Amino acid sequence: MKNILIPTDFSSNADHAIAYAINIFKCERANFYFLHAYADEVYGPFHNLDKETFEKQRQIHSKSSENKLTKLVNDTKTKTHNPMHKYEMISSFESLVDALNNVADSKNIDLIIMGTRGATANSKITFGSNTVQVFKYVKCPVLAVPDHYDYSQPKKILFPSNYMLPYKRRELKLLDILAGEFKAEVHSLYISDFEDLSIRQLDNKKFLEESLPHARLSFVRTTVDNRAKAILAYINENNMDLLVMVNSRHSFLEDMLYQSTIDEIGLSPTIPFLVMQNLSR
DSSP states (O other), X not given: OEEEEXXXXXXXXXXXHHHHHHHHTTTSXXXXXXXXXXXHHHHHHHTTSOHHHHXXXXXXXXXXXXXXXXXXXXXHHHHHOOTTEEEEEEEESSOHHHHHHHHHHHTTOSEEEEESSOTTOOTTOSSOHHHHHHHHHOSSOEEEEOTTOOOOOOOEEEXXXXXXXXXXXXXXXXXXXXXXXXXXXXXXXXXOSOOOOOHXXXXXHHHHHHHXXXXXXXXXXXXXXXXXXXXXXXXXXXXXXXXXXXXXXXXXXXXXXXXXXXXXXXOOOSSOEEEEEOOOO
């Protein structure tokens, strides 16, 4: 049984992510948790109110959140009719990151699936601020789905790696399950001018190979250019369906998330983007 957590702000982007999640796990038994975290909706506009009025606003938003989640669950059940899927709703007076971390721990979540942008989506921005915060701070794999991406089975998965970090078995197991379910190719892309690997890199590469027994795994190398451009070029030239990256200390993804923004660096994938966490928080 997979435990899948889907945050929603009830936008079309969030609905699109829900549809993708249900499609990708349509042949597996899964629990789907729909989460609405509404603390920012209350603290933002109402922080200067007196305590009694603030509490009334909190209760109004709490009731609204529960009503919208109930409708979302009922509508989803009506559309899907999948006996292998169960749905639960969680309304939380917390920030999005705190709520996701708490639910991930309490419900033993395998994967978070969300849209790349929320209700206030800016067409010039690839990943909204909430999505980037989740990438940075949530201790769980996160799959971000572009709002205009039409679902297709992930038959070709791109996994850029420099083989410098030891991977986590649980997250590689998630990748192996996805690859096995869809009989997918996993292209491990090494971006370097040099073919030779260190002993550490060879050990981590071997561990990767041993941990993906159900994937059709291949190792490829491209010379160093702009790394974001190299990744996007490989996606476009090879018609990839899913991009997978690991967020770890001193990784390319950490550089993007902490030192700049994804959009400034130019990583704007048009396919779903799975971020696996390898950081101690």
